Amino acid sequence: MLRLENLVKRYKTGDQALKGVNLEIPKGQVLALIGPSGAGKSTLIRCINRLVEPTAGAVYLNDVNVAAVGAGELRRLRRRMGMIFQEYALVERLTVMENVLSGRLGYVGFWRSWFRKFPPDDVAEAFRLLDRVGLMHMADKRADELSGGQRQRVGIARALIQNPELLLVDEPTASLDPKTSRQIMRLVCELCTERGLAAIINIHDVMLAQMFGQRIVGLQLGEIVYDGPPNGLTSDVLTTIYGEEDWEATIDKVEEEEEEETTTAEAVLGADR
Numbered sequence: 001m002l003r004l005e006n007l008v009k010r011y012k013t014g015d016q017a018l019k020g021v022n023l024e025i026p027k028g029q030v031l032a033l034i035g036p037s038g039a040g041k042s043t044l045i046r047c048i049n050r051l052v053e054p055t056a057g058a059v060y061l062n063d064v065n066v067a068a069v070g071a072g073e074l075r076r077l078r079r080r081m082g083m084i085f086q087e088y089a090l091v092e093r094l095t096v097m098e099n100v101l102s103g104r105l106g107y108v109g110f111w112r113s114w115f116r117k118f119p120p121d122d123v124a125e126a127f128r129l130l131d132r133v134g135l136m137h138m139a140d141k142r143a144d145e146l147s148g149g150q151r152q153r154v155g156i157a158r159a160l161i162q163n164p165e166l167l168l169v170d171e172p173t174a175s176l177d178p179k180t181s182r183q184i185m186r187l188v189c190e191l192c193t194e195r196g197l198a199a200i201i202n203i204h205d206v207m208l209a210q211m212f213g214q215r216i217v218g219l220q221l222g223e224i225v226y227d228g229p230p231n232g233l234t235s236d237v238l239t240t241i242y243g244e245e246d247w248e249a250t251i252d253k254v255e256e257e258e259e260e261e262t263t264t265a266e267a268v269l270g271a272d273r
């Protein structure tokens with residue numbers, strides 16, 4: 001459903017952040033994008049919805065080249081791509097509900113949204129989503145009264161109310177503690193499964209990428225240096241992506257964590273029976 005062809009981004013400063021990236025993502029696939037700082041992960045994600053303008057190449061979303069369309073068509077295409085940000089990008093003085101509904105702005109006319117006249121179906125869907133992300137009781141709270149994890153849940157609900165086919169997720173857990181990070185990653189992945197959404201998740205944490213990604217793409221200096229399954233991230237591959245480091249400890253930790261996750265899941269299932 002998404003195909004990047006020879007995607008190049010050269011910033012005005014001369015930095016070549018993407019050097020001809022080719023990537024194809026089928027419907028429903030959750031892809032974790034990893035790589036060292038400056039590898040081009042954020043640039044790649046932002047070139048897909050043209051928050052950053054690609055210098056060359058194509059971005060096909062269901063065979064329409066996003067990189068080549070005019071402003072009106074781009075607005076329509078962006079509705080199909082929900083975005084989740086590291087710093088949540090909420091409007092602090094608005095309520096949780098208003099922030100979620102702002103995800104419908106691409107559909108509802110400006111004046112209508114300005115006067116906060118969202119259609120009842122949108123409001124009903126916003127309540128359903130808030131319930132799904134565990135924030136129903138916080139609908140009327142102001143965004144600036146929430147914790148980081150709660151803010152990210154609002155960000156997720158706002159992206160989903162667009163009814164997208166693709167989620168672009170830019171370091172969703174960078175400002176969160178380890179436990180909250182896992183909860184957020186689990187929630188994003190569950191929602192992708194429930195809704196058949198594809199996702200590209202730019203994530204710094206290799207362990208989280210391996211635990212939650214179905215496919216891992218490793219970027220280095222604007223080029224893909226690994227594209228494969230999570231269990232293919234051997235210490236040699238990690239050295240290719242990030243450079244020399246003692247990777248065995250990270251790999252052992254992932255295996256331990258996965259065992260722990262399975263045991264917890266079994267315990268929960270057992271308790272339910």
Ligand SMILES: Nc1ncnc2c1ncn2[C@@H]1O[C@H](COP(=O)(O)OP(=O)(O)OP(=O)(O)O)[C@@H](O)[C@H]1O
Pocket residue numbers: 011012013015016017035036037038039040041042043044
């Ligand atoms: N607005 C910009 N103007 C000029 N150069 C930029 C700009 N944004 C990014 N770059 C450069 O492009 C390259 C890729 O940056 P990008 O932010 O995409 O990497 P990243 O992998 O997301 O890094 P990080 O993990 O640190 O966020 C870097 O060399 C960076 O300095």
